[in-house]
Amino acid sequence: MSEYFVIGLDIGSATAKAVLIDNEGKKIASSIRPTAGRLLQSAETVKREVMEQAKVNEELVKAIITTGYGRDIIPDKTKSITEITCHARGAHETEPTIRFVIDIGGQDSKTILLDIDGQVNRFEMNDKCAAGTGRFLEVMARTLGIHLDEMGEMAVKSDKTSRISSTCTVFAESEVISLLAQGEEIPAIVSGLCRAVSERVQGLAARVGVVPPIMMTGGVAKNKGVVNWLSKILKHELIVPEEPQIIGALGAAIMGLELINKNNDSIQKITQSK
C-alpha cells in the first residue's frame, strides 16, 4: 500500500470534485457532487467520499490542494492554486502532448494554451456571461422539457440544425420558445443550441490562439453534440478524457504531490496563506 496519499479538491460554483492519488500519482478514487450553494459542505462531502472509496484514513493524506471558486475558504487545505493552473496540469498529466485545454463548466468557460512542457502560456476566461457555459444548456433543457443528459445524443442524431441567433441566454430562451411554436423539432433545436455554445467558445479560444492537440474538459465535454460542433468549428479533433469533470481536481492533486517531493522531508498538513 502507498505510504501516503494526496487529495485535490475542485470546488466550483456548480459542482464539487475530489480526486485522491497515491504517492506515485496514480488516481485511486474520485467523486463529484453538486455544490448547491454550500461550498464548505460539498467540499467536505467529496473529500470524505474519496477517502472512503480508497479506504484511506485522514492521517495518510499528506496534502490537500484546493482549486476552483471555493479554493480559499477550505480550512484544512495545504495550498490553493487557481483552476487555470490545475486544469493545465491535469490535462498534461492525462495526455502529455496536449497544447490546448478548453474547459466548459457549469458557470464559466476557459481556454488555456500550454507550452510544450505543459506549463500555462496564456489563458482566457469567460465568467461574466452564461452563454457558452453549462448554465446555457441547463436553462434550455428546462425550456424544452428534456434532461440535460439527453441533449448530446439528440443533437448527434439530428440531421437538421436550427439557427439560434441570440447570443444571450435569456433571449435565446425566448427564441427557443418561438422556434417550438413555429413547429421546429426538438432535436434540431438542441443541435442548434450545441452549435451556439460552440460558437461562443470558439471566440474565447481564438483570443488565445488554438494550437492542437486540444483537450476538452468540464461537464459539458460529456455532451457529444457540443464536442462534435466545437470540433467542426475549430477544424480540429478534440480529445475528451474518460472523466472530463475531474481534470482540475486531478491537476490539483498532482501539484500537491510535486509540492511534497520538492520538500524532501515530510511536510505537515498546514493551512498556507499567501
Next chain:
Amino acid sequence: MSLEVREFIKPFVSVSEDLYYFSKQAKKNGEMVAGFMCTYSPQELFHAAGYFPVRIIGKDGGTPLADQWLQPYACSFAKSVLNMGLSGDYPFLDLMVFSHTCDTMQNLADVWRRRVNGPPVIIVSTPNLSAGDLSLTYLKRELTRVKEEVEKISGNKIADDKLLNSINLYNKHRDNMKLLYDMRRKSPTLITGTEMFAIVLSSFVMKKEEHNKLLEELIQQLEKMAPENIAKPKILVGGSVCQAQGFIQTIESSGALVCDDDLCMGSRAYVIPSVPEGDPIEMLAQMYLLRIPCPAIHKPGYDPAGPYIDKIKAGNIDGVIFLQTKFCDPYGFNYPYLRKRLEQEGIPSLLLEVEQNQPVAESFHTRVEAFIETLSAK
C-alpha cells in the same frame, strides 16, 4: 519595514478614507478649490491664482443620473464623475477644469457645463498634436487665454513671479516623486505598491506644499533602509485606470509585488519635465508639450513601448499587468502594439478589462493569481 518608517507612510494612506478632506477643510477656511480631471491641466496656473488644485475622481456605485446624459459606451470613470457632479458630491469646488484629450473627456466637459449646477467650467484646449512650432504657438495662446479666464473668475491677478514660484513648487514635487519611483526600482521592498499608490493618490488631493514635506521626510527615512531580497514576482502595472488602489492591492495580496507602473494616476503624472527659466507661460507650454504623452495625444516618433521596456529593465520586472478600463479606446489602440513588443522582449503580460465604479471582482482575483502562478513556475 520598521514601525518608525511606517509612521511616515501613515499620513499618505489615511487620505484614502476621505479623499476630499483637505478640499473641504480649505473651503471651510475660505480658500478656493479648483478641480481638474487630467495631468494635462496646468495646475501651476490655478495654484498661482490662489486655488488649491485637486484631482477629480469618481467612486464605486451605479451612475443613473449620468446614464441620462452619457452614451453606454462612455467609460465608467467619466460616468462616475458626471454622476457625482450631478449629485452635488463636489460642493467644495470653486472652479472645474477639463482638458481636451479623448472624445469622452471632451464630451463630458460639455455635458458637465450644461447639466451640472456648479462652479464655472474652464476647458483647456490641449493640442492633440504634441510637437512642433505650431503646437507650441497654439498652446501658448491657449494658456494665455486660460490665464486670463482664471484671473477673471478668481479676481486674482497671476503675476509672473507667482507663476514661476508655482512652477518651481510643482517641479520640486515631481522631482521628489520621480526620486521615489527610482528608489523603488533599485530596491522594490522599500514600500509596497499599495503604499506607493496611496502616496500617488494623496499627491492629487493634498496641497503640494504639504505633500512635498511629507515626501521629503519619508525619502530621508527610506534612504537609511538596506535593500532586501524578494522572492515574489515583480509586476509593472500599466493601463488606463485612475483609482488603481483596489487592483494593486489585489495583485499584491495574490503573491506579487507591484514595483512600477505606467498609469495616469501613477508615474505618468510626474513626467512633465523642467525647462530653463523664462517667460512662465512659454515655460508651461514647453513643459506640457515635451512631456511623455498620454495615449490620447499624438507625438510623432514617440514609441509607447519605450517607457515600458525601460522600466522593465530598470526594475527587473517579471511580468506586466494591463488594467484596461472598458471603453477606453485610446489605451486600447496602444495595447496590441505594446503586447507585441513585450512578447518580443520575452515579457509575459496579462490584459484585464476593468470598471472604475465597481469593487474588484472575484474574476479579477482569479486571473491575477493564475498569471502570478505562471510567473512563479518559471
